[in-house]
Amino acid sequence: MFEKLIDNSMAKSPWIFHINAGSCNGCDIELVSVLTPRYDAERLGFRLTGTPRQADIVVVSGPITLQTRDRLVRTLAQVPEPRVVVSLGSCPRSGNVFKGSYAIDGPLEKYTHVDVSVGGCTPKPEAIIAALAKATEILKEKRKEMHK
Amino acid sequence: MNVLLSSLFHVLIFPGLLFCVVMGVLLSGLDRIWVARMQRRVGPPLLQSWYDFLKCCGKETIVPRHAKKAVYFAAPVVGFAALISISLFLPIAGGKPAYSGTADLVVILYLLTLVSVCTIVGASASGSPFAGVGLSREMVAMISYELPFVLVILAVSRAILAPGDSLNNIFSLQAIADYQAANGPLITRWALIPAAIAMLFVIPCEVGMHPFDVAEAETEICEGTLAEYSGPPLAVFRLTHMVKMFIMTALFCVLFLGGITTGIAVLDVILFVLFCLILTFLTMSLPHGACARFKVEQVFKFYWTVVAGLAALSLILVWLGL
Numbered sequence: 001m002f003e004k005l006i007d008n009s010m011a012k013s014p015w016i017f018h019i020n021a022g023s024c025n026g027c028d029i030e031l032v033s034v035l036t037p038r039y040d041a042e043r044l045g046f047r048l049t050g051t052p053r054q055a056d057i058v059v060v061s062g063p064i065t066l067q068t069r070d071r072l073v074r075t076l077a078q079v080p081e082p083r084v085v086v087s088l089g090s091c092p093r094s095g096n097v098f099k100g101s102y103a104i105d106g107p108l109e110k111y112t113h114v115d116v117s118v119g120g121c122t123p124k125p126e127a128i129i130a131a132l133a134k135a136t137e138i139l140k141e142k143r144k145e146m147h148k
Numbered sequence: 149m150n151v152l153l154s155s156l157f158h159v160l161i162f163p164g165l166l167f168c169v170v171m172g173v174l175l176s177g178l179d180r181i182w183v184a185r186m187q188r189r190v191g192p193p194l195l196q197s198w199y200d201f202l203k204c205c206g207k208e209t210i211v212p213r214h215a216k217k218a219v220y221f222a223a224p225v226v227g228f229a230a231l232i233s234i235s236l237f238l239p240i241a242g243g244k245p246a247y248s249g250t251a252d253l254v255v256i257l258y259l260l261t262l263v264s265v266c267t268i269v270g271a272s273a274s275g276s277p278f279a280g281v282g283l284s285r286e287m288v289a290m291i292s293y294e295l296p297f298v299l300v301i302l303a304v305s306r307a308i309l310a311p312g313d314s315l316n317n318i319f320s321l322q323a324i325a326d327y328q329a330a331n332g333p334l335i336t337r338w339a340l341i342p343a344a345i346a347m348l349f350v351i352p353c354e355v356g357m358h359p360f361d362v363a364e365a366e367t368e369i370c371e372g373t374l375a376e377y378s379g380p381p382l383a384v385f386r387l388t389h390m391v392k393m394f395i396m397t398a399l400f401c402v403l404f405l406g407g408i409t410t411g412i413a414v415l416d417v418i419l420f421v422l423f424c425l426i427l428t429f430l431t432m433s434l435p436h437g438a439c440a441r442f443k444v445e446q447v448f449k450f451y452w453t454v455v456a457g458l459a460a461l462s463l464i465l466v467w468l469g470l
Contacts, residue, residue: 009202012193040189042180045196051278051370053210053378056203080208080378143206 003147011140013045017055021072023062026122027089031059034125041129052078057135061088063095063104076112082142084135087117096121158246163235172390173198175428182429186437197390201383209379214275223270224384230262231388234395238402239325240420251319253301263388264290267373274376282372285362288444292451293353296346299459303343304403307334307466321402328407335404339470343462344404349455351396351431358436362444397427
């Protein structure tokens with residue numbers, strides 16, 4: 001019974017941690033706009049947390065630059081299970097306009113399993129909310145698998 | 149046997165664990181909704197803080213390599229236990245407190261400090277530089293609000309002391325409650341109004357609510373004292389934070405708004421809860437919605453000049469017998 005309560009809460013209180021892996025700041029601003037009064041993601045329980053230790057959903061934006069690569073891997077390793085990784089925008093997916101540059105070492109799939117990916121340069125806030133809602137469902141599934 | 153049963157009832161149900169947790173969840177949920185409405189948002193559901201707590205219980209706990217494991221796990225539990233034990237000394241809603249002693253206000257002062265000290269000890273045991281910055285800020289915040297808090301307690305304790313009274317009643321919450329039951333709430337006494345205002349300012353800083361949450365600044369220092377905490381220990385820290393909202397508002401009700409009774413116990417409790425809700429809105433939601441976070445030195449300066457000044461003014465007025 002208690003496990004079921006926790007499972008249900010898992011989907012109702014997802015805390016987001018945002019990693020900027022060399023993004024141009026566009027996706028970051030759109031992610032923050034999701035939490036503003038206009039879109040108000042807090043009504044679904046989302047909260048931007050400051051430390052990876054408390055995160056449930058990790059949002060990664062930007063093509064993985066050489067400078068951020070090691071930090072990205074280290075930060076992802078610090079997030080406790082169950083966790084969901086969301087790639088935000090076209091950059092972590094494919095490198096976008098930076099593809100082929102000597103300074104980037106993407107895509108994100110090379111370093112971690114990506115659960116949800118939002119395309120677009122930059123994605124619309126509505127698309128980000130849809131992706132985050134999808135991520136909470138995956139989070140709940142992962143939690144269920146944990147105590148099976 | 150009866151003594152044991154009634155002690156268990158006091159500790160676990162009313163006014164102990166269950167009542168405190170329910171009130172804490174209610175107050176923090178309403179606070180988040182009120183802040184959201186002030187920002188013209190819909191806001192989270194009422195039970196959001198409870199969902200947060202349950203979710204944290206279901207997460208993996210990662211203990212950092214540099215952490216002292218025993219202290220890392222003990223600190224949140226000891227802090228929470230200390231906080232719950234405060235509720236046993238409060239004469240909630242005009243009733244008798246579960247346990248009362250000669251100087252229980254001093255005990256409450258110590259227990260409240262113990263809660264903050266446990267946060268500091270837990271943070272320092274987690275071995276993170278962010279937690280290090282956070283705990284140094286928490287200490288500054290503690291020094292800031294302790295002085296006005298102690299002055300307020302001194303003023304209230306002096307105010308109820310009649311000439312020729314025995315010193316047994318000093319710092320006793322029961323004596324304060326009895327005095328208010330006989331003479332009306334202390335907030336109606338004009339010499340104590342500055343102290344009441346000072347106490348209103350002490351509440352959000354003691355709880356660590358938004359404009360004064362220098363220790364847990366999530367954007368600057370990664371949640372500060374909680375930077376390395378995850379899973380169940382974090383859940384206990386979150387619960388401590390929620391229950392602290394209730395304990396502090398209840399303490400204000402006991403100190404300044406006692407003696408307002410209807411005669412029916414259930415109605416009294418509802419009235420008490422209502423006062424707590426109003427105080428939460430006034431002292432926590434309103435500043436949260438209106439202000440950006442203060443800097444550490446701003447908090448310190450504000451509390452040691454304005455707030456401590458108000459409390460000291462009250463103390464002097466009371467001392468002069470007004």
